[in-house]
Amino acid sequence: MKQYVSTRGGVAPVGFEEAVLKGFADDGGLFVPTAIPRISPEQLKAWAGLSYPDLAFEILSLFIDRETVPAKDLKQLIEASFQDFEHPEIMPVVPLPGDEGLFVLELFRGPTLSFKDIAMGFLINTMDYILKRRGGHLNLVLATTGDTGPAAAYAAAGKSSIDCWPLYPEGMITDEQERQMTTLSEGNIHAVGVTDCPDGGDDLDLIVAGLFSDAALVRDLGLSSVNSINWCRVLMQSVHYVYGYCRVCRRIGDPLVFSVPSGAFGNLFAGYLAREMGVPITTFICANNRNSALHTAFSTGVFKKRDLVQTVSSAIDIVVPYNFWRFLYFQAGGDPEKLAAWMDRFHKEGEVRLDQETADAIQRGYASCSVSDAQTLSTIRATWEADGYLLDPHGAVAVAAARELRDQLKREAPVLCMATAHPAKFPGVTARALGGKDLPPEACHPALQAAADLPRRGAVHSLEELKPRLIAGMKALKT
Numbered sequence: 493m494k495q496y497v498s499t500r501g502g503v504a505p506v507g508f509e510e511a512v513l514k515g516f517a518d519d520g521g522l523f524v525p526t527a528i529p530r531i532s533p534e535q536l537k538a539w540a541g542l543s544y545p546d547l548a549f550e551i552l553s554l555f556i557d558r559e560t561v562p563a564k565d566l567k568q569l570i571e572a573s574f575q576d577f578e579h580p581e582i583m584p585v586v587p588l589p590g591d592e593g594l595f596v597l598e599l600f601r602g603p604t605l606s607f608k609d610i611a612m613g614f615l616i617n618t619m620d621y622i623l624k625r626r627g628g629h630l631n632l633v634l635a636t637t638g639d640t641g642p643a644a645a646y647a648a649a650g651k652s653s654i655d656c657w658p659l660y661p662e663g664m665i666t667d668e669q670e671r672q673m674t675t676l677s678e679g680n681i682h683a684v685g686v687t688d689c690p691d692g693g694d695d696l697d698l699i700v701a702g703l704f705s706d707a708a709l710v711r712d713l714g715l716s717s718v719n720s721i722n723w724c725r726v727l728m729q730s731v732h733y734v735y736g737y738c739r740v741c742r743r744i745g746d747p748l749v750f751s752v753p754s755g756a757f758g759n760l761f762a763g764y765l766a767r768e769m770g771v772p773i774t775t776f777i778c779a780n781n782r783n784s785a786l787h788t789a790f791s792t793g794v795f796k797k798r799d800l801v802q803t804v805s806s807a808i809d810i811v812v813p814y815n816f817w818r819f820l821y822f823q824a825g826g827d828p829e830k831l832a833a834w835m836d837r838f839h840k841e842g843e844v845r846l847d848q849e850t851a852d853a854i855q856r857g858y859a860s861c862s863v864s865d866a867q868t869l870s871t872i873r874a875t876w877e878a879d880g881y882l883l884d885p886h887g888a889v890a891v892a893a894a895r896e897l898r899d900q901l902k903r904e905a906p907v908l909c910m911a912t913a914h915p916a917k918f919p920g921v922t923a924r925a926l927g928g929k930d931l932p933p934e935a936c937h938p939a940l941q942a943a944a945d946l947p948r949r950g951a952v953h954s955l956e957e958l959k960p961r962l963i964a965g966m967k968a969l970k971t
């Protein structure tokens with residue numbers, strides 16, 4: 493049986509079903525597979541022409557036993573998870589004609605218009621499938637910087653096995669994102685705006701981690717997490733690297749660079765997984781905004797917590813990219829004690845200096861940079877004027893980073909930049925970037941316009957009162 497262990501090493505191995513339902517391991521660590529399966533070049537060639545759902549089926553089958561999810565059910569779960577995507581290819585690749593060798597992978601064609609839809613639908617459908625089979629109910633508690641919350645709320649809406657509690661930092665996400673969570677009428681969605689969070693989503697991550705550190709509470713309330721803490725999210729996100737690679741590279745084996753706007757490192761960890769499986773990705777560009785803990789780690793070997801800076805690419809305003817621990821676990825050769833020592837130092841001192849060997853290892857196959865708001869805005873404007881293509885602020889961070897680092901990478905390969913959200917979610921930033929002109933039709937989306945007139949529901953609590961209020965809310969549902 494395919495098994496998963498905790499990065500903290502404190503629990504017995506579990507199967508896929510437990511890893512998905514629990515989210516966090518019981519010792520507070522993150523689940524990782526005991527072995528990463530390999531895809532041979534021949535296999536990759538055979539898969540190169542597959543549709544996205546068919547490719548997802550092949551890759552997920554490497555990680556999920558048939559006894560846990562039979563092939564027919566896995567196919568159905570995947571089909572159901574992508575039926576609301578608006579593009580027949582699910583995630584089209586678009587060349588930027590003004591920039592030879594630069595491509596955009598549009599990951600935002602799902603129902604809530606961000607790349608979070610790609611894995612969230614499948615994760616929540618799979619949770620529901622398992623819960624219906626074995627009986628049970630979960631309270632999904634998640635922190636969002638604006639996109640995870642809408643994706644989870646949409647996927648969970650109306651599911652009787654699940655209540656979903658998206659927590660967002662009030663005033664630090666766009667009105668469009670807030671409405672995607674607060675205008676759903678289904679009674680199992682309980683969006684909570686949280687005031688007084690100086691570190692935004694990171695403050696909420698801490699509340700979520702705090703809830704999960706209390707094993708009795710987790711059991712009593714049936715808590716689980718669908719942040720990219722959950723292994724299933726990361727696993728499904730590895731598929732778009734394989735798919736993107738096969739779409740851009742004419743010959744399997746050709747080099748390719750990915751540029752990824754990065755916050756919590758969930759998406760980039762999925763890229764690591766795809767490369768470990770055997771996809772010949774030459775370099776990952778880790779594109780940070782001014783919240784640049786990852787860029788600092790890659791370029792100096794020091795993983796460091798700094799104060800949050802609010803930027804125009806607000807979804808990646810993240811101070812502590814928690815999936816970086818998963819990456820470091822593998823860099824430490826799967827040694828939970830080494831990882832625990834780094835984590836303890838980080839929590840006590842706010843930083844950890846990696847040993848030279850690890851600092852060198854994490855640089856292999858990675859480049860990074862920190863993109864300013866001015867660069868993000870000018871990239872949106874320049875790409876619109878030169879290519880007639882409208883980027884959202886996060887896609888713009890990826891494109892700006894690719895343009896900055898291409899010469900350093902000696903233009904060795906095409907670059908596939910991840911566009912992780914639709915620009916319609918950020919009309920204020922688009923207007924600033926385009927210089928106050930009327931917004932073009934590309935900056936709007938009917939799904940967001942439809943939500944504009946719907947009544948809102950949901951609660952607002954301060955960070956201080958959040959935990960007891962949440963617990964009381966969940967207990968009240970039980971009675």
Ligand SMILES: Cc1ncc(COP(=O)(O)O)c(C=O)c1O
Nearest residue numbers: 639755756757758759807912913
């Ligand atoms: C639009 C957008 N781009 C990029 C990211 C960063 O992804 P990750 O947190 O997996 O690094 C997020 C989410 O946090 C997002 O919402």
